[in-house]
Amino acid sequence: MMVCSGALGKHSGLSQGKAQDASAVSTMALTVSIVSHGHDDWLPGLLQQLAKTARNVITHVIVTHNLRPVRSVQSEGWPFVLKERCNSHPLGFGANHNRAFAHVSTPFFCVLNPDVSFLDEMVWERSVLRVAAAGVGCAFPTLVDANGSRQDNVRSLLTPFSLLRRHVWRKTDREPRIWASAACWVMPSDIYARMDGFDERYFMYCEDADFCMRLQLDGLHIVRVDSPMMHEAQRASRRRLDHMAWHVCSLLHLWTSKTFWRCLWRRKELKPLS
Numbered sequence: 001m002m003v004c005s006g007a008l009g010k011h012s013g014l015s016q017g018k019a020q021d022a023s024a025v026s027t028m029a030l031t032v033s034i035v036s037h038g039h040d041d042w043l044p045g046l047l048q049q050l051a052k053t054a055r056n057v058i059t060h061v062i063v064t065h066n067l068r069p070v071r072s073v074q075s076e077g078w079p080f081v082l083k084e085r086c087n088s089h090p091l092g093f094g095a096n097h098n099r100a101f102a103h104v105s106t107p108f109f110c111v112l113n114p115d116v117s118f119l120d121e122m123v124w125e126r127s128v129l130r131v132a133a134a135g136v137g138c139a140f141p142t143l144v145d146a147n148g149s150r151q152d153n154v155r156s157l158l159t160p161f162s163l164l165r166r167h168v169w170r171k172t173d174r175e176p177r178i179w180a181s182a183a184c185w186v187m188p189s190d191i192y193a194r195m196d197g198f199d200e201r202y203f204m205y206c207e208d209a210d211f212c213m214r215l216q217l218d219g220l221h222i223v224r225v226d227s228p229m230m231h232e233a234q235r236a237s238r239r240r241l242d243h244m245a246w247h248v249c250s251l252l253h254l255w256t257s258k259t260f261w262r263c264l265w266r267r268k269e270l271k272p273l274s
Contacts, residue, residue, distance in 0.1 A: 016192075017104045028125070029057070031109055032060070034046065038066075043114060060105075060106060061078070062100040062104075065086045068087075092203035093204050119230060131186050131187060135220060137220030139222075140184060143184075153183060153231070176270065206254045213262075
């Protein structure tokens, strides 16, 4: 089913979708949110991968078309409920996932990039079991490239000095890793709601760092799942001026936020990713 609607303004208060009858929703049920930026050719393959690995864990998939799609995907025949949403104009990364979350009625929620491939059929069961543990706010897989090399999707506190050290001086960052990129996250839905989702003042870039810092400040753990996932990282901010501008604006917003300064002040209390 495709729903095309106008893109709303700044999100004010996050709420989860209506709860279903308890007997109809598995305690491990997971809703996956995917945002397509013209990834029409990628979606069928990704949905087929999700179908093969669903294993009664993935019960709902929400695809948000940030750009009007050339064609919709097959809506029936999946082992999960598929819902398509279509924006009248593009929204930011966080805004799209926040709006998808308004339709979530499962105990677990996943944000997933369209440019990933699963290398472990048990990835969703492992992820839900990992994140269901007490005190855990988010679980993420190990991301690898097409050659099997591990990607740098876990990072230290994002400071001007850490960026200079990494990109200008080409030095190894030895600071504790305290956040992970949001190519694939699995979270308890109640935690996502409690965090009020992504901060929509970030249009693109740094919203994942901000979210992880807020989890850290709330005393929650961010944990790695022992399941590799291939990610064809786009690195668009290195090639496109609009993405570079979004990246710079997001960094400036991050560095002037209360969340950043609270983390900087309490950095010795932050939990390294496990």
